Each structure stands twice: as C-alpha cells, then as structure tokens.
Amino acid sequence: EVQVLESGGDLVQPGGSLRLSCAASGFTFSDYAMSWVRQAPGKGPEWVSTISGSGTSTFYADSVKGRFTISRDKSKNTLYLQMNRLRAEDTAVYYCAKCSGSYLHWYFDLWGRGTLVTVSS
C-alpha cells in the first residue's frame, strides 16, 4: 500500500526544538520530491518546505526559513523536519506529502494523517 506516516508531534515551549519524521512505503522514495505542509486550527493548508528526490535541493517558506531544516534518508525511506526556535504561530497539524509534477512545479498527490505540533508555555 502506498502511504506516508508522520510522527514526532508534541507540546513544546516557545523557543524549543522538535524533529518530525515521515515514513514512506509502497513507492520508490528517492524518485519523488517530498514536502511538509501544515495546517493551523481552523485555517487552510500552508506549504512549509520541499526537498528534491535526490535530497540535493531544498526549499522553504519565508515563515520558516532559517529555523526549519528538511532532510531525507534514502536507506530508511524517511523524511524529516527539524524545527528550531519554535513560535506560537508554528502550532499546527504537520502533514508529510508526496510530490508529483515537474521540478519546482509540484502538487501533492499523497498525504499522511498528520502530526500535531503545539507551541505553548
């Protein structure tokens, strides 16, 4: 079965750090760019970051640039999001999403169930 499954969400204090993981299965992981998309309570989705299939290119939303780092491990078929200097406005459900389309023109054709990150003191 083709799926992605996120983990690692938690309650963290402002200024803290957290690492999210996304385990992929059912497809050739290295063939696809992968992304993180978040959704704050009651809001629409917001793209966070994308990494190319090879892992050599990464892209970030301005709101997280310099604080978040996306990476992937081909041997483990796993995507990561390292989140530092967390803020209250980072509170959201974080989804892992498989990308399709062409380079720099990706849409999201497979989503995980999401993992909740709450930033609060």
Added chain:
Amino acid sequence: EIVLTQSPGTLSLSPGERATLSCRASQSVGSSYLAWYQQKPGQAPRLLIYGASSRATGIPDRFSGSGSGTDFSLTISRLEPEDFAVYYCQQYGGSPQPHTFGQGTKLEI
C-alpha cells in the same frame, strides 16, 4: 507571492445539485499549475484535480476543473452526500514561493 481567493466562502446545496467553486489568482498561474483538494473533518486533504483540469487517480468523473491564467473553477456535476467538505485550490507555479493555497470553500448541505 501569488494570492488565491476562493469564492464563495460557504456554499449550501443539496445532493443531486451542481456545485461550482471559484479560485482567482492575484497574478497569472503559468501553464495552469493549479490543483484542487478536498478535505473532510479530521482528515488530510485529498488531491482531486491537477494541471487545472486533470483528474487525479480514482477521482469520480463528476468532478471537473477548468480555467487558465487567473480564473479557475471546480465543478461537481451531481452532488453526492460524501462530497460535502471543504475544498482548497493550490497554485504551484514556481519560485519565489512555490506553493500557495486558497482559504477554502466549505460545501455544506
């Protein structure tokens, strides 16, 4: 950054009726890099349409997308009970901010 504005905010219809949802971009979305997603409560978004008019795998043919440039629409020809959800459009036209989403249209009974 390309801003997507969806209308209406809420659409109230009945099963069997036709629904038309609109998505307007603040500037042209090149090569129709526009997708539509459906989201039900407590679930992740699901891809319906990409490339403005291509249906994703497994999506019923009652869903259709159209448009180009700055004006796009999603049409559901005959509403089924399971179609009542929130719908988002997304542009993926490229840098500097590769992906932006609309604020959503809630389709309710």
